[in-house]
């Protein structure tokens with residue numbers, strides 16, 4: 180029995196969301212009975228128009244918001260609102276909301292220290308997270324003096340040092356120049372953790388996510404392979420999105436046409 184189970188391992192669910200409903204006290208129903216499962220190792224893009232419910236979903240998955248109905252479980256463990264859960268790491272849209280210590284090292288060490296880990300283990304985790312994100316050389320720098328691109332990678336390092344099983348990236352390419360955005364994409368392509376990533380930068384989603392869900396009105400309107408879903412121009416337009424330019428076939432220039 181045991182041998183055959185080991186031979187065909189079940190794929191672990193990194194995240195399971197079922198019937199999730201959340202309405203803000205003085206606002207609209209932001210999540211309207213949402214179901215979503217993410218397998219361990221999956222990289223899932225979350226796209227949709229402004230106000231679709233992306234950030235609200237992320238806050239419910241992290242346990243910051245208590246849903247009025249439905250459930251959230253991470254690796255099979257129910258998420259309890261209001262409790263710190265190191266299994267889920269949230270990379271904020273604005274790194275300034277995440278970095279508050281006097282040095283990069285202190286910021287990346289903050290989470291593991293808060294977990295009560297021994298200092299040797301804290302240092303191991305910090306070194307590993309800073310090396311994975313390419314910010315080891317910034318260890319002694321003041322986070323608020325860094326460039327936007329550097330801050331973004333340090334914010335990711337401060338999340339990875341918790342060793343979460345699921346990382347949530349909220350608009351990670353916001354305000355990045357071309358070089359910093361490329362650095363982020365290269366990092367995400369190499370990453371070995373499961374993630375959910377919300378972005379209006381659809382080319383980034385196309386490059387780094389295997390799967391995409393289209394969220395609109397607090398519900399999932401489409402779910403599937405990133406290229407397949409995003410190639411459906413009519414579907415994308417219905418949800419105020421645009422088929423990425425890299426998926427639009429290039430037209431052959433007519434014979435004899437000259438460049439301007």
Ligand SMILES: Nc1ncnc2c1ncn2[C@@H]1O[C@H](COP(=O)(O)OP(=O)(O)OP(=O)(O)O)[C@@H](O)[C@H]1O
Nearest residue numbers: 203205206207209228229230231232233234235236
């Ligand atoms: N704190 C709040 N109080 C009241 N309503 C809110 C609050 N935060 C969000 N909402 C509303 O909930 C809905 C979903 O918002 P949410 O921020 O989750 O969308 P989003 O998909 O992340 O949008 P965007 O792409 O613009 O970041 C919107 O109608 C929004 O106005």
